[in-house]
Amino acid sequence: MPEKPIFSLRGIGVDYQTPAGVVTGVDDVSLDVPARGMTVLAGPSGSGKSTLLRVLGLFEQPARGTLTFQGADVRKLKHRERRALRRHHLGLVFQNPADNLLGYLTVAENLHAAAEAAGTECNAEDILGQLGLHGTGGWKITALSGGQQQRLAFGCVLAARSTVILADEPTSQLDEASADLVLDTLRYLVDQDFAVLAASHDERLIDLGSRVARLHKGALEGVEERELPA
Numbered sequence: 059m060p061e062k063p064i065f066s067l068r069g070i071g072v073d074y075q076t077p078a079g080v081v082t083g084v085d086d087v088s089l090d091v092p093a094r095g096m097t098v099l100a101g102p103s104g105s106g107k108s109t110l111l112r113v114l115g116l117f118e119q120p121a122r123g124t125l126t127f128q129g130a131d132v133r134k135l136k137h138r139e140r141r142a143l144r145r146h147h148l149g150l151v152f153q154n155p156a157d158n159l160l161g162y163l164t165v166a167e168n169l170h171a172a173a174e175a176a177g178t179e180c181n182a183e184d185i186l187g188q189l190g191l192h193g194t195g196g197w198k199i200t201a202l203s204g205g206q207q208q209r210l211a212f213g214c215v216l217a218a219r220s221t222v223i224l225a226d227e228p229t230s231q232l233d234e235a236s237a238d239l240v241l242d243t244l245r246y247l248v249d250q251d252f253a254v255l256a257a258s259h260d261e262r263l264i265d266l267g268s269r270v271a272r273l274h275k276g277a278l279e280g281v282e283e284r285e286l287p288a
């Protein structure tokens with residue numbers, strides 16, 4: 059029997075109230091996110107990728123539809139349960155590396171802080187080794203390149219032992235060499251059997267997706283399943 063999806067969205071709609079009237083961010087989106095592998099939300103600017111990620115990250119309450127996480131209807135969770143779900147299961151990585159890290163802490167301290175916030179413990183050197191950042195534990199964040207900072211942001215997700223990784227345009231603020239570091243990290247996380255959901259319009263990142271959901275003007279245009287080379 060196929061594994062159950064980690065997230066299931068049915069008929070999800072999000073509206074924004076603006077001075078010019080109601081703007082629909084996403085409209086009637088139904089999608090399953092598998093418990094392993096990489097799902098990419100692709101689409102042009104304004105197509106609803108970030109809005110959908112905010113719904114999945116529990117930052118946005120949809121006006122319509124149902125969202126389940128591991129089979130549980132998220133709307134029925136109490137405030138405390140939602141917070142616990144976010145802390146223990148959802149690892150978020152935003153597009154700007156500096157937004158993902160605490161600049162006043164060292165590299166290793168960032169990992170420990172992420173673990174502590176999630177109620178876990180981590181071996182910082184081991185995680186840094188896994189991400190090609192061996193020996194940087196005592197460094198300031200600013201001593202890392204943008205790509206290395208994004209790698210560390212994914213390291214914080216490893217430290218927190220999140221179940222699913224939600225990444226919003228993780229390569230969009232990086233030069234090509236730095237973006238390569240992030241693409242390698244995503245490949246590694248997928249190999250480690252994480253569920254990764256990334257919003258992007260970077261074709262190289264989209265190519266890593268085993269499931270690509272294409273959005274246009276807030277609506278789902280289609281979902282492509284792909285066999286990736288081993």
Ligand SMILES: Nc1ncnc2c1ncn2[C@@H]1O[C@H](COP(=O)(O)OP(=O)(O)OP(=O)(O)O)[C@@H](O)[C@H]1O
Nearest residue numbers: 074076081082083102103104105106107108109110
């Ligand atoms: N806070 C907000 N207030 C009003 N409208 C919003 C808000 N956030 C998003 N929108 C609107 O919702 C729609 C979807 O936006 P969203 O940011 O989700 O798209 P996106 O695909 O992530 O775009 P980008 O690639 O530029 O980040 C757009 O029309 C946008 O203007």
